[in-house]
Amino acid sequence: MTIFNKMRKPDFWKSSTFIIIVLYGVFFVWPIINLLGQSVYTKETGFTLANFAKFFGQGYYLQTIINSFKVTILATMLTLLIGVPLAYFLTVYKVRGKKFLNIVIILSSMSAPFIGAYSWILLLGRSGLITKFFSNTLGINMPDIYGFNGILLVLTLQLFPLVYMYIQGALNSVDNTLFEAAESMGITGFKRFFKVVLPLIMPTIYASALLVFMRAFADFGTPMLIGEGYRTFPRLIFDEFVSEVGGDTGFAAAISVIAIALTTAFFLTQRYLSNRKQFSMSALHSVEPKKMKKGLSIFVHSFAYGIVALAFMPQIYVFYTSFQKTSGLLFLDGYSLDSYRQAFSRLGSSIQNTFLIPGISLVIILIIAVIIAYIAVRRRNALTATVDTISMIPYIIPGTVMGIALLTTLSKKPFMLTGTYAIMIIALVIRRLPYTIRSSVAILQQISISVEEAAISLGASNAKTFFKITVPMMSAGVISGAILSWITMISELSTSIILYTSRTQTMTVSIYTQVLRGNYGIAAALSAILTFVTVISLLVFMKLSKGKDIQM
Known part of the structure; x- marks a missing residue:
């Protein structure tokens, strides 16, 4: 019975690799394939290159x-x-x-x-x-x-x-x-x-x-x-x-x-x-x-x-x-906190969303990043190398493209995620995960595998060794990468502008829309708040990284 149970016991890393592949397949690979399909297929004509002909045929x-x-x-x-x-x-x-x-x-x-x-x-x-x-x-x-x-x-x-x-x-x-x-x-x-x-x-x-x-x-x-x-x-x-x-x-x-x-x-x-x-x-x-x-x-x-x-x-x-008196496009003589009052009263939800949506995304990024980093370094094979490569592809895809791919795919059944917090979180996780992965990989490569082997030889399982031994040793690199992911998430615009609704609007979207509407005072106040949050995040990064160079 003991041998049978041992044979049936699932491997934590194989299961984790499979789950991550499924998630990337559903929320990244399929949207990109769907985007390609939309570019060359219509219900009326079937397969067509008319869209590409239109683009290359007009100056x-x-x-x-x-x-x-x-x-x-x-x-x-x-x-x-x-x-x-x-x-x-x-x-x-x-x-x-x-x-x-x-x-x-x-x-x-x-x-x-x-x-x-x-x-x-x-x-x-x-x-x-x-x-x-x-x-x-x-x-x-x-x-x-x-x-x-x-x-x-x-x-x-x-x-x-x-x-x-x-x-x-x-x-x-x-x-x-x-x-x-x-x-x-x-x-x-x-x-x-x-x-x-x-x-x-x-x-x-x-x-x-x-x-x-x-x-x-x-x-x-x-x-x-x-x-x-x-x-x-x-x-x-x-x-x-x-x-x-x-x-x-x-x-x-x-x-x-x-x-x-x-x-x-x-x-x-x-x-x-x-x-x-x-x-x-x-x-x-x-x-x-x-x-x-x-x-x-x-x-x-x-x-x-x-x-x-x-x-x-x-x-x-x-x-x-942000502290000047304003009237639409004009900055008047004198100083006031009216821009901040209006920012909080009219767009307070966007300030909350700037912490809520990236905050939830960051938790997911932390979990996925340390797993991908571990399987990429410690469990290197063709499958894990593929996961590592796929995770970096969003790094080179423009945000507007990623936003369109997600919106056109996840707005249909069985997802129906249009206008939800979920689609904003998915977009941020996919686009900003590479920063934390690379930072986690870098720190893990500096940790000797003998430490993990010693824990396993004492009877600890692979999963227990990972969470009790490896993750704490990786923490500095993981957190540093996570802060960089956080900074880029709170300033994200190109994807958010495609996916947002009035309910899921963030500060960057609010700043952008307020500038377009000529409300320069409110835009300045929101920009100042966003800059303050960025400064605090950078100070935390410098404290944790102990002078480590930032790389994007």
Whole structure:
């Protein structure tokens, strides 16, 4: 009987792997397959490529791809031109206030991009603070912030910190002896940067460039708020899906499939380039920051503080305007808490939802992430490798595409989840799970398996060993990843804007809708609240990670 019971006893990890595969199959793979089906099939005509023919046959639609590539490629190049030198300067040289700069750079990257767009409208819009100052005081007309220029400005200042954080992490892995060897051969300063440093960090540059490209290409809120007539791919998908004259789901699905194909192609290209140049570095002696000559010191400090001030200025101004008296689009003389009172009285449910929906999502993410991390590292086989790969695919799919896929699939029987909290939670879990998985995998790879083997040899089951021994040892990495997932969830817009209803509206959606309606005071108050929550979350992250670099 004992042998029979042992044979019948289910394996915890096999059962967990099976359940996760089923969940991903139902809530991710099937919606994407369904989206593909909608793009090539209609009840009236059956299989058809008419939607794709419509897209590629009209210059109007093709122009959106050109627009998206134009602004995304330029934004990526500019973020590299800013982020790489900034990381190099702050790593190699002694810069005053380096810790302060690091914190501000991280804060600049964590707010939703569309909040930056809204902020720059307040500063450089047609009635903006800076615009009025130059016009009324100096008689100078400022360049138009709307359209291509505005989108490029916002994306560059919002995303260069991601490059900075990636490159800084890579530079911390460079051994100082390489710099000393270069100096002994007369290679110093900028020459050392191009001859020694740049080749060493090239894989990281590729990785950071991909991240920026994906974020910029998929950004929805910035072009909607500041783009005016400049149409990009995510905006086209949204417009076609929710058109006032009746959205064309099939055509929107076709555009979504094209978006998935494009982002996947760029992802695979980046992986190929990185793998070609991949090598490992272990810094026995970390890079030691050195003092600079006076001329170089002035340049480095001016560059670092100037860029950081420019990036963080919009958030400071939004916080300031949240306390001003307002009347629709106008900010009046004097200060008041009316914007906050209206935000809580009229949109209090959206503030609650911002904690409730991501909060529930975070609990689910924690459970699934530690299981996927464990089976990916400790139970590696073809099946678990597939689970690990599938879990990362949502990372490269634009949010509007994921929102359309979920809405068109889960609105039908047997799900019927349209307008529910459940569909919002599912979307957040699928899209933000990769952050916690990667952080959990990284920490687990540093834990020796002998600890678990010792527990099992003493009679503990696999499940008990995992929950009693492994999970507590993984806790720092898991929680750090979870906080990053949390930060990205509370600032999520592109998926939420497709799925939300008045009952499930979050702060990001409320900010977006209030800006469109011209209620700038309420939008500023909500933005300030969201920024405050982000700051607190980052402080918790820094406390738990003990100075660990943030990677997205």
